[in-house]
Amino acid sequence: xxxxxxxxxxxxxxxxxxxxxxxxxxxxxxxxxxxxxxxxxxxxxxxxxxxxxxxxxxxxxxxxxxxxxxxxxxxxxxxxxxxxxxxxxxxxxxxxxxxxxxxxxxxxxxxxxxxxxxxxxxxxxxxxxxxxxxxxxxxxxxxxxxxxxxxxxxxxxxxxxxxxxxxxxxxxxxxxxxxxxxxxxxxxxxxxxxxxxxxxxxxx
Amino acid sequence: xxxxxxxxxxxxxxxxxxxxxxxxxxxxxxxxxxxxxxxxxxxxxxxxxxxxxxxxxxxxxxxxxxxxxxxxxxxxxxxxxxxxxxxxxxxxxxxxxxxxxxxxxxxxxxxxxxxxxxxxxxxxxxxxxxxxxxxxxxxxxxxxxxxxxxxxxxxxxxxxxxxxxxxxxxxxxxxxxxxxxxxxxxxxxxxxxxxxxxxxxxxx
DNA sequence: GATAACTCGTACACAGGTGTTCAAGTTTGG
DNA sequence: CCAAACTTGAACACCTGTGTACGAGTTATC
Numbered sequence: 048x049x050x051x052x053x054x055x056x057x058x059x060x061x062x063x064x065x066x067x068x069x070x071x072x073x074x075x076x077x078x079x080x081x082x083x084x085x086x087x088x089x090x091x092x093x094x095x096x097x098x099x100x101x102x103x104x105x106x107x108x109x110x111x112x113x114x115x116x117x118x119x120x121x122x123x124x125x126x127x128x129x130x131x132x133x134x135x136x137x138x139x140x141x142x143x144x145x146x147x148x149x150x151x152x153x154x155x156x157x158x159x160x161x162x163x164x165x166x167x168x169x170x171x172x173x174x175x176x177x178x179x180x181x182x183x184x185x186x187x188x189x190x191x192x193x194x195x196x197x198x199x200x201x202x203x204x205x206x207x208x209x210x211x212x213x214x215x216x217x218x219x220x221x222x223x224x225x226x227x228x229x230x231x232x233x234x235x236x237x238x239x240x241x242x243x244x245x246x247x248x249x250x251x
Numbered sequence: 252x253x254x255x256x257x258x259x260x261x262x263x264x265x266x267x268x269x270x271x272x273x274x275x276x277x278x279x280x281x282x283x284x285x286x287x288x289x290x291x292x293x294x295x296x297x298x299x300x301x302x303x304x305x306x307x308x309x310x311x312x313x314x315x316x317x318x319x320x321x322x323x324x325x326x327x328x329x330x331x332x333x334x335x336x337x338x339x340x341x342x343x344x345x346x347x348x349x350x351x352x353x354x355x356x357x358x359x360x361x362x363x364x365x366x367x368x369x370x371x372x373x374x375x376x377x378x379x380x381x382x383x384x385x386x387x388x389x390x391x392x393x394x395x396x397x398x399x400x401x402x403x404x405x406x407x408x409x410x411x412x413x414x415x416x417x418x419x420x421x422x423x424x425x426x427x428x429x430x431x432x433x434x435x436x437x438x439x440x441x442x443x444x445x446x447x448x449x450x451x452x453x454x455x
Numbered sequence: 456g457a458t459a460a461c462t463c464g465t466a467c468a469c470a471g472g473t474g475t476t477c478a479a480g481t482t483t484g485g
Numbered sequence: 486c487c488a489a490a491c492t493t494g495a496a497c498a499c500c501t502g503t504g505t506a507c508g509a510g511t512t513a514t515c
Contacts, residue, residue, distance in 0.1 A: 060460055060513055085502060096463045101504065166423050197437060200425065205438055208416035212408050219370050221404065233401060234409055238442040264483055264490055289472060300493045305474065 067103050069093040074114035079152060082159035086110070108163045115153075115160045115172055122149040123176060131179075135187030139239070140232045142183065143206070146176075147231055150207070151214040177203055187239070194241045206235050271307050273297040278318035283356060286363035290314070312367045319357075319364045319376055326353040327380060335383075339391030343443070344436045346387065347410070350380075351435055354411070355418040381407055391443070398445045410439050 059067070073093035077084035086107055090097040104110040129145050131138045160169055180203045187193035193202070213231050216222035222230070263271075277297035281288035290311055294301040308314040333349050335342045364373055384407045391397035397406070417435050420426035426434070 062512060063461060066462080086504090087502080098464075098505090099462055102461080106504075107502095170423070194441070197434060201420070201434055201438075204416050204420060205413060208412045209409060212412035216405070216408060219374070230401060230405055234405075234442050237398070237444055237446070238438050240441060240444075240447075242441070243444075243447045266482060267491060270492080290474090291472085302475090302494075303492055306491080310474075311472095 066095055066099055070100055071114060071117045074110055075118050078114055078156045078159040082155045111159050111163050115156055118153050118156055119172055131183055135190060135192055136236055138183055143232050144228050147210045147228060150210045154211060154214050193239045202239055205238055209234050270299055270303055273299060274304055275318060275321045278314055279322050282318055282360045282363040286359050315363050315367050319360055322357050322360055323376055335387055339394060339396050340440055342387055347436050348432050351414045351432060354414045358415060358418050397443045406443055409442055413438050
């Protein structure tokens with residue numbers, strides 16, 4: 048879509064749409080491998096001239112922005128399939144299962160965005176996926192299975208950060224990919240649990 | 252110290268030692284503010300000519316390496332004062348108290364290092380501080396207050412990653428600096444706790 | 456099939472960084 | 486005090502990336 052002077056949207060030609068899709072896809076791919084990927088690299092992957100990229104995106108920053116938005120949008124589709132009902136702890140486990148690989152794949156992209164976009168923009172882009180988790184955490188609190196002595200925003204962030212950590216560990220060959228989800232769930236569930244007893248020493 | 256042909260070390264002149272110290276200090280400061288700080292910026296902060304920097308460090312990468320090593324070394328000094336005896340949970344709380352601010356201050360430096368140094372080198376530089384935490388975690392396990400169903404390396408990493416998350420939150424003005432330590436401790440202690448009971452539903 | 460939209464390569468101007476060389480000064484240490 | 490060590494700015498060669506301009510060719514669309 049192109050904004051015209053009157054604010055109407057003039058439909059792009061089919062080949063332009065194809066180009067844009069290819070560029071977006073390529074940007075996600077390239078930036079996911081290397082957060083500092085240049086416009087040239089992206090254009091090459093997209094099978095398009097560098098100039099064409101600038102024809103659709105005013106500058107590199109806007110392209111990175113669009114790429115992150117695109118990746119998140121795609122991710123949300125697969126997250127829509129997750130059953131979030133029932134025991135919040137089991138639901139959270141399922142959500143982690145689906146989420147963490149997305150986080151893994153796009154953590155380099157995120158880094159690219161962080162070095163070019165203002166933090167506020169990054170937040171805005173993540174608002175929708177974050178809300179999904181937040182809602183679940185709140186339900187878990189209401190049902191008494193998640194702690195209430197820390198803000199939900201903090202808890203959501205902790206989950207995010209543990210997933211990132213797992214991604215790093217895999218990347219460093221210190222963790223097997225198929226173990227990650229289990230580790231993350233075990234850690235996050237414990238972190239989310241209400242304090243059982245002030246000091247539960249068996250004896251000693 | 253300079254390595255001579257015979258492998259002896261010839262003492263540097265006093266002014267050279269001063270320069271090196273100033274450069275190192277400036278590098279830590281500059282890279283802690285901006286991970287992409289140029290050699291020029293660092294030289295300016297050090298109050299030294301850019302050429303002088305190259306006189307002591309063959310290239311930017313080596314300088315970043317030295318800066319990180321220097322920062323970690325400094326950090327360890329303040330960590331040496333922490334009392335790690337007594338209840339492992341309380342000891343861990345104390346350790347978090349002292350550690351997290353160090354992590355906060357130098358997370359930008361770390362990012363600089365990550366984009367220039369191989370992961371293995373980053374690990375090596377962190378070996379000594381990591382071992383400190385690891386030892387404490389192991390003691391906690393032996394005494395039955397920390398969980399044993401996850402590797403200690405993983406637990407140590409989780410603690411690290413939660414501290415980083417707190418730093419990010421403060422940076423985004425979503426968390427007050429004086430609350431951070433409390434949040435981190437509350438989160439990490441819960442994450443480290445042994446599983447109380449498979450499913451401890453109060454009722455419902 | 457004509458016209459507007461789109462693409463492409465080349466080329467350019469520009470900015471910023473790295474690492475080296477040099478010649479001239481300053482400081483240190485024996 | 487003097488030779489060696491050190492520092493310095495300026496200049497240079499080099500590279501990589503960004504964003505713009507242009508002209509010629511291709512493709513969609515009505």
